[in-house]
Every structure is written in C-alpha cells, then in structure tokens.
Amino acid sequence: xxxxxxxxxxxxxxxxxxxxxxxxxxxxxxxxxxxxxxxxxxxxxxxxxxxxxxxxxxxxxxxxxxxxxxxxxxxxxxxxxxxxxxxxxxxxxxxxxxxxxxxxxxxxxxxxxxxxxxxxxxxxxxxxxxxxxxxxxxxxxxxxxxxxxxxxxxxxxxxxxxxxxxxxxxxxxxxxxxxxxxxxxxxxxxxxxxxxxxxxxxxxxxxxxxxxxxxxxxxxxxxxxxxxxxxxxxxxxxxxxxxxxxxxxxxxxxxxx
Amino acid sequence: xxxxxxxxxxxxxxxxxxxxxxxxxxxxxxxxxxxxxxxxxxxxxxxxxxxxxxxxxxxxxxxxxxxxxxxxxxxxxxxxxxxxxxxxxxxxxxxxxxxxxxxxxxxxxxxxxxxxxxxxxxxxxxxxxxxxxxxxxxxxxxxxxxxxxxxxxxxxxxxxxxxxxxxxxxxxxxxxxxxxxxxxxxxxxxxxxxxxxxxxxxxxxxxxxxxxxxxxxxxxxxxxxxxxxxxxxxxxxxxxxxxxxxxxxxxxxxxxxxxxxxxxxxxxxxxxxxxxxxxxxxxxxxxxxxxxxxxxxxxxxxxxxxxxxxxxxxxxxxxxxxxxxxxxxxxxxxxxxxxxxxxxxxxxxxxxxxxxxxxxxxxxxxxxxxxxxxxxxxxxxxxxxxxxxxxxxxxxxxxxxxxxxxxxxxxxxxxxxxxxxxxxxxxxxxxxxxxxxxxxxxxxxxxxxxxxxxxxxxxxxxxxxxxxxxxxxxxxxxxx
Ligand SMILES: Nc1ncnc2c1ncn2[C@@H]1O[C@H](COP(=O)(O)OP(=O)(O)OP(=O)(O)O)[C@@H](O)[C@H]1O
Ligand SMILES: [Mg+2]
Numbered sequence: 001x002x003x004x005x006x007x008x009x010x011x012x013x014x015x016x017x018x019x020x021x022x023x024x025x026x027x028x029x030x031x032x033x034x035x036x037x038x039x040x041x042x043x044x045x046x047x048x049x050x051x052x053x054x055x056x057x058x059x060x061x062x063x064x065x066x067x068x069x070x071x072x073x074x075x076x077x078x079x080x081x082x083x084x085x086x087x088x089x090x091x092x093x094x095x096x097x098x099x100x101x102x103x104x105x106x107x108x109x110x111x112x113x114x115x116x117x118x119x120x121x122x123x124x125x126x127x128x129x130x131x132x133x134x135x136x137x138x139x140x141x142x143x144x145x146x147x148x149x150x151x152x153x154x155x156x157x158x159x160x161x162x163x164x165x166x167x168x169x170x171x172x173x174x175x176x177x178x179x180x181x182x183x184x185x186x187x188x189x190x191x192x193x194x195x196x197x198x199x200x201x202x203x204x205x206x207x208x209x210x211x212x213x214x215x216x217x218x219x220x221x222x223x224x225x226x227x228x229x230x231x232x233x234x235x236x237x238x239x240x241x242x243x244x245x246x247x248x249x250x251x252x253x254x255x256x257x
Numbered sequence: 258x259x260x261x262x263x264x265x266x267x268x269x270x271x272x273x274x275x276x277x278x279x280x281x282x283x284x285x286x287x288x289x290x291x292x293x294x295x296x297x298x299x300x301x302x303x304x305x306x307x308x309x310x311x312x313x314x315x316x317x318x319x320x321x322x323x324x325x326x327x328x329x330x331x332x333x334x335x336x337x338x339x340x341x342x343x344x345x346x347x348x349x350x351x352x353x354x355x356x357x358x359x360x361x362x363x364x365x366x367x368x369x370x371x372x373x374x375x376x377x378x379x380x381x382x383x384x385x386x387x388x389x390x391x392x393x394x395x396x397x398x399x400x401x402x403x404x405x406x407x408x409x410x411x412x413x414x415x416x417x418x419x420x421x422x423x424x425x426x427x428x429x430x431x432x433x434x435x436x437x438x439x440x441x442x443x444x445x446x447x448x449x450x451x452x453x454x455x456x457x458x459x460x461x462x463x464x465x466x467x468x469x470x471x472x473x474x475x476x477x478x479x480x481x482x483x484x485x486x487x488x489x490x491x492x493x494x495x496x497x498x499x500x501x502x503x504x505x506x507x508x509x510x511x512x513x514x515x516x517x518x519x520x521x522x523x524x525x526x527x528x529x530x531x532x533x534x535x536x537x538x539x540x541x542x543x544x545x546x547x548x549x550x551x552x553x554x555x556x557x558x559x560x561x562x563x564x565x566x567x568x569x570x571x572x573x574x575x576x577x578x579x580x581x582x583x584x585x586x587x588x589x590x591x592x593x594x595x596x597x598x599x600x601x602x603x604x605x606x607x608x609x610x611x612x613x614x615x616x617x618x619x620x621x622x623x624x625x626x627x628x629x630x631x632x633x634x635x636x637x638x639x640x641x642x643x644x645x646x647x648x649x650x651x652x653x654x655x656x657x658x659x660x661x662x663x664x665x666x667x668x669x670x671x672x673x674x675x676x677x678x679x680x681x682x683x684x685x686x687x688x689x690x691x692x693x694x695x696x697x698x699x700x701x702x703x704x705x706x707x708x709x710x711x712x713x714x715x716x717x718x719x720x721x722x723x724x725x726x727x728x729x730x731x732x733x734x735x736x737x
C-alpha cells in the first residue's frame with residue numbers, strides 16, 4: 001500500500017536534512033508502530049507523507065498503491081485515502097466539527113465517484129461513528145478543537161478518522177495525553193477501525209498502547225532514519241533498555257559506513 | 258506557491274465592477290463656491306430654504322479644517338478639481354423600468370443589481386443612485402399603499418418639505434464635521450424614507466450607489482424616519498469603475514427612530530479600492546448616525562466593507578430614549594494598500610439603554626485595518642449596558658490591524674464589557690483542513706466565513722447570499 005524509498009527531506013529553503021533516507025513498506029491489513037527518541041523525525045515523516053508544504057523532499061520517493069505521490073497536494077493525498085491524526089491537533093475557530101466532517105466526507109466521496117450524503121443521512125452516519133469512541137454529540141457543534149482539552153483533541157482525531165474511514169492512517173502520538181479510561185476507549189476504537197483493507201501506523205513513546213493494539217511490526221527511528229525493525233517484542237525490549245544501546249550501535253554503524 | 262502567497266492572491270481577486278458606462282452627462286463646472294451651490298440648487302429646482310441650508314453649511318465648511326486624527330495617510334482631495342454635480346443627460350423621470358437609459362440599465366445588470374422583476378418577487382424596492390441622480394425607484398405604489406414614503410431626497414424636498422425640514426440635519430448637523438459640512442453644502446441626491454406610525458414596511462428597501470463619471474464626487478444624503486411602532490429594513494450597495502485618480506465619496510446618513518420603532522440599516526460597500534500600488538480608488542468618508550429618540554426604539558447598523566482606497570466611517574447611535582438599543586455589526590476587509598479606519602460610537606443617554614458592537618476586521622496584502630470605537634455613558638444613563646467584541650484576522654505578514662477602543666462612563670450603575678482578539682490565518686490551519694481533503698481555496702473560504710458569520714447572519718436574508726458571494730469573489734481566485 002505504501003512504499004517509502006530512501007526518503008530525504010528538509011525544511012523548505014534550509015540545508016539541514018531532517019529525514020536522512022527512510023525506508024518503510026506497509027501492506028494493507030497491517031499495523032505498524034514507530035518509536036524513537038524526541039526529535040528523531042517521526043512527526044516529520046508523517047507530515048512529509050501527508051504533503052505538508054513546509055517540507056521539501058530532496059531525494060527518494062513515496063509510492064501509494066504504486067503511484068508516486070510526492071507531487072500531490074495534501075488534499076489530493078487525502079482523496080486517495082490517506083489520513084494523519086495530528087500530534088498537536090490544530091484549533092480552527094468558526095468552523096464546527098460537523099461542518100468540517102461533512103465537507104471532508106463529501107469531497108472525498110465526490111473525488112472517488114462515490115455518492116455524497118445529504119445532511120440528514122450524514123447525521124445518522126455521524127451518530128454511528130460517535131459510538132465508536134464514545135464521544136458526546138455536543139462536540140459536533142463545537143468549533144474544530146477550539147477550547148478542547150488535550151485528551152478531547154486526541155479523541156476528536158480518532159473520531160474524524162472513524163468518519164473518513166481512510167485506507168492508511170498515521171496516528172502521531174494519539175495516546176499521549178489520554179487518561180487511562182480514554183486510552184482504553186480510543187484503543188478499542190482503533191481496533192474496530194483496523195481491518196484487512198486498511199493499514200495503521202502508530203507513532204508512540206509508550207509500549208502501554210501496544211498492550212491494547214497489537215502491532216505487526218515495530219520500527220525504531222533515530223536521527224532521521226529507521227534503524228531497526230522487528231516484531232512487537234521490540235517494544236518491550238525498548239521499554240526495558242531505553243534507546244541508549246541502540247544509539248551506540250547506530251552511531252557505530254554510522255561511522256563504520 | 259507558498260500558502261501565504263496563495264492566500265494573498267485569493268484575496269487579491271480582480272475588481273469585477275471596474276467598467277465605466279458611456280453615457281452623456283450634463284455639463285457642470287468643476288470647483289466649489291457659493292455660485293456653484295446656487296447653480297446646483299437651481300438645476301434641482303430647490304426651494305429657498307434648501308438653498309439657505311446649503312449656503313450655511315458651505316460657509317461653515319470654509320472655516321473648518323480637514324481632519325487628520327485617524328490611522329490612515331493619503332493625499333488630500335483637491336476640492337477645486339471635483340465636479341459637484343453630475344447627472345446623466347437623459348435624466349429620467351420614470352414610471353417604468355423600460356424608460357431607464359438602456360446603458361445605465363446594462364450597468365446595473367452587470368452589477369447584478371436587483372432592478373429586475375425577479376427581485377421584485379423577492380420583495381425588494383430599489384432606489385438606484387447613478388453618479389448623483391436617483392435613477393429609478395421601484396415599488397413606489399406598493400409602498401404608498403402601506404403609507405411608506407420611499408423616494409429620492411430631491412423628490413422629498415419637493416413633495417414632503419415639512420418632513421425634510423424637520424429632520425434633515427437634526428441627527429448630523431451641518432457643522433458636525435468637515436465632510437458632513439461639505440455634504441450638506443453640495444449633496445446631489447440620495448434616498449428618503451418615511452415610515453408612519455404603526456407601520457411595518459412591507460418590503461426590504463434598497464439603494465445602489467454607483468460613481469461612473471471620472472471627475473465627479475458623490476455626495477449623497479439619506480434620511481430615514483421611523484415613527485412610533487414602525488419597522489423598516491434598508492440596504493445600500495456601492496460600486497464604482499476603476500480610474501487612476503482618487504474619487505471622493507462623502508455621504509451623510511441620518512436615521513430617526515421614535516417610540517418602539519426599529520430601523521435596520523445594512524451596507525455592502527464594494528467601491529473600487531485602487532490597484533496594488535494604491536493608485537486610484539475611492540475615498541469613502543461617510544458620516545452615518547442614528548438617533549433612538551423614542552423609548553424602546555432600536556437601530557442596527559450592519560456593514561460589510563470590502564472596497565475603497567481609504568475608508569473613514571463610524572456609524573453611530575445616540576441612545577436617547579429609555580430602554581433603547583443600538584447595534585453595530587461590521588466586517589471590514591482590506592487588501593493591497595487599502596486603509597480602513599472604521600468603527601462606531603454608542604452614546605448612552607436614556608436609562609437602561611443597551612448597545613452591542615461586533616466588529617470583525619480582515620487584513621491582507623499591505624493593507625491597514627483599524628477599529629475605532631467609542632462607548633460613552635452619560636450621567637443619567639442608569640443601568641446602561643454595552644458589550645463589545647472586536648476581532649482581527651491577519652493574512653500574510655505585511656498587513657496591520659489595530660484597535661482603538663474608547664470608553665467613558667459617568668454612571669456607576671452602567672456596565673461595559675470589551676473583548677478583543679487578533680489571529681492569523683495560519684498555514685497549519687490550512688494544512689489541517691487540506692489533510693482532511695478540503696482544497697486550499699475552500700479551506701481559506703471556510704476559515705474566513707467562520708470568522709465573519711456572526712456578523713453576516715445579521716444581514717437581511719435576501720442579501721446574505723449576496724454578501725457571501727462578494728466575500729468569495731474577494732477571496733477566491735488564482736490558487737495553484
Ligand atoms: N518546521 C521545522 N523547522 C525547523 N525544524 C524542524 C521543523 N520540523 C521539524 N524540525 C526538527 O526536526 C527534528 C525532528 O522533529 P520531529 O517533530 O519530526 O520529531 P519527533 O520524532 O516527532 O519528536 P517527538 O517525539 O518529540 O514528537 C527536530 O529536531 C525538529 O526540531
Ligand atoms: Mg513528534
């Protein structure tokens with residue numbers, strides 16, 4: 001579904017590379033976890049894949065369902081079925097969640113030649129999705145993320161994902177800031193969304209999340225590269241040992257090259 | 258294209274009303290002196306008292322100084338180079354639309370002005386002021402049946418002199434300020450509306466102003482009187498062709514509301530705003546004021562200001578009657594090198610008077626957008642209340658937004674609440690919406706519409722769509 005090959009990227013107009021040759025392949029039906037120390041480039045990877053205009057791809061390619069998407073704008077990538085749950089969801093005053101979601105849903109439907117939903121049909125559809133993560137419908141009438149608590153913002157991202165039903169979702173630290181109950185609810189929700197036809201990439205610092213959602217692969221990102229990939233046991237290892245050992249190996253390897 | 262550039266180019270949509278119409282004009286010399294005023298008054302066949310009113314205002318004006326306290330810089334108009342009267346030659350005295358000069362009608366059609374029958378069905382009565390002369394007033398009959406007088410101010414001077422004499426200058430005295438004095442001396446036409454006691458005006462009233470002639474200033478005068486227990490809603494729209502020279506528009510609007518009367522005055526202003534470098538465009542220096550004379554009376558100003566090179570405008574309400582209400586809802590959009598200094602004054606005199614101010618400023622390009630508001634609570638205004646919100650939104654890095662709130666309360670039982678905020682249309686917001694599948698253009702339009710909807714919902718329903726369309730025209734465009 002997604003193939004990232006030797007991806008290099010920097011902030012537009014600056015020399016300093018943030019992504020320094022990322023390779024990653026994701027097939028449908030899979031759940032991947034990306035872990036790694038602060039500042040290692042996890043969010044940047046998610047944003048570059050989503051088409052954030054602030055970053056410039058200096059080398060490599062991103063293929064989605066076999067098509068090179070590096071020249072596509074963020075909205076075009078969304079139409080293809082890509083979704084990003086933001087690490088820091090943005091507040092947009094003056095537009096309600098409901099308005100955003102109806103616009104989004106119908107735009108994506110239209111772009112894919114599917115039928116749009118009229119306001120009443122859409123309302124029923126939303127109600128169904130609210131249940132997925134146990135969200136109150138009053139959130140529909142509130143401006144996007146405006147004045148939401150940290151945890152509410154994260155839940156709202158998962159809710160949007162449930163509504164838009166993407167093929168591929170990057171979830172950037174969706175677990176950070178959730179209380180214990182909310183973490184459970186959100187994880188259950190994600191498990192319900194996950195299926196054989198879609199794929200999910202969880203960016204997280206905590207192996208705790210992976211107790212609820214079992215990943216097929218765990219990757220460790222460091223210094224703008226994926227330095228290690230393995231099964232879910234890698235998360236437990238990291239929990240135990242931290243990144244120090246890997247850091248040593250990685251920098252040794254780096255020098256050896 | 259970066260997001261900021263895209264934003265700017267969207268807001269920088271070309272002016273669509275910039276054509277001029279080739280009609281013949283009556284000759285009238287440029288410049289201003291007492292003879293010019295006599296000539297103007299004579300051509301309009303005005304009574305002696307009207308001429309006196311003008312001359313007195315002119316004499317006051319010659320002793321006044323042009324103001325400069327506002328947050329805008331511009332080249333002062335050359336008052337000797339303005340033509341103070343400009344009338345299409347085939348001056349129509351009309352009973353039906355068919356008699357309007359076809360070229361003028363064409364202009365109005367291009368403007369999408371509701372002169373046509375379709376809009377008639379929407380229940381809109383239109384008075385169109387082309388340059389200086391009122392061209393056509395539709396629906397006179399239906400209004401007359403209800404007892405409402407809606408006509409050009411020139412006609413009102415002829416046919417209802419007692420009303421004009423009584424009220425003209427009673428809210429905005431001729432010596433009120435420099436531009437009001439100038440207007441009082443040379444106003445050429447405008448609209449007049451009188452709603453008698455116990456009457457709900459049966460339709461929205463509407464006036465369209467257009468400056469066509471290059472050298473003419475437009476000085477229109479509007480007077481609306483709502484007697485006890487009456488209600489009227491009025492909308493004005495404005496456009497002008499594109500010329501390199503600045504043109505002056507100095508209007509005076511006076512509203513009077515008696516006991517339990519309500520006047521709702523809405524403006525969609527889209528005068529030509531000049532080019533990228535600030536060349537050309539209208540100077541919009543307007544005095545608008547309403548007097549809530551009666552108890553429980555209410556005056557609302559709603560404005561969508563998108564045009565003009567320089568705008569100085571403070572629609573105000575004098576809250577004289579006990580329990581009277583004043584409202585000001587404003588959206589001011591500036592772009593390129595436009596400068597707007599606009600806001601309101603609410604003067605609380607009566608007991609338990611209430612005022613609400615909601616101001617939304619959007620600045621883009623290298624423009625400058627200032628809100629200036631004054632809330633004054635007099636000694637006797639027990640229980641007076643004011644609530645003000647002024648929000649600014651910036652698009653790009655080179656524009657400016659400023660707020661100047663003045664509050665003066667002489668009554669300890671009064672309450673005044675003021676909130677202000679400034680935000681920037683962020684690239685992160687746009688990326689967020691785009692990630693959800695929404696195009697850049699729609700994302701910007703959604704953000705702007707979200708920002709202004711609190712104000713636009715105050716516009717009469719028939720015009721809300723028009724306003725949204727205008728905002729979109731102003732904001733949509735050349736992305737990608
Ligand atoms: N727009 C930007 N301008 C300047 N530096 C940036 C920008 N975006 C990312 N960086 C830098 O790139 C590096 C990677 O940042 P990124 O946000 O991808 O880290 P992360 O792995 O998500 O970290 P965390 O776990 O703390 O969320 C950091 O050093 C960050 O400061
Ligand atoms: Mg991050």
